[in-house]
Amino acid sequence: MNKIRFDFVIHWIYAIIWALLAISGFSMVSAKFGWLLNYDFTIADMVHRINAAAFVVITFISVGYEINRKIKKDDRNLPWFIIGKSGYQLFTFITSLLLIITGAIIWICMEIYKPGVAFALLIHEYISYVALASVVWHMYKKTHILLWPKNKTKSEAK
């Protein structure tokens, strides 16, 4: 069995957490979106908060890993890693940080500073739309990972 890579594992854990955050988050956006989880706010709220904590942990583990790589001058290419210096990795890094910061403001300041929460909710919602669209684009661009290896013969493929 091949050695399982850290960036590969992080990528798919992040994908599962993001999927759960997306379905629970979008179902709470407004009355028009409620049907996504059958108007069950309790489940949506629980799933969103628990996965938000996991999302923060996984993002900060990734940031720490990337900083450690930088300190050790490790320039290996990590194609599966969720954050990086350019392209979709940079986009994911920026959107993740914005979602975490606005999400923390929404969670912590709910009863303390309502205008700030309203603004954070707006940013959180619109970044989520952009991020969901980008995930669909990302999957389209990466469909080649599901192709069978080229050296596989027809008899093996059957």
Next chain:
Amino acid sequence: MVQKPWFKVFVWFLATFFFFLASGVIISLLKPGPSESEVMSYMAGMMGAMENSIMGVLMSIEGNNSLNVILFWTISSFPFIIIFSIIAGFYLRKRNGDKHDV
């Protein structure tokens, strides 16, 4: 790993999930409404969450003084931590990066 059948099924499942979710979001955005029954269901769902979910638990502990003090100091120190981490990031990049990086 990505060529294993179970993993392909998992990826197809997750990809399908995201495609359907994107479709659901587009339908929700473009459909007319919300209707009165949708708003009532939404409000009823929110009231249920106030009683049974973490949202309700959080609302009941906001009168806790020590928690409010911790929240105050956390929020006050947040900008300074961000500024410090940005400076530390630039310092590390300058120290370890190549000349053309900075």
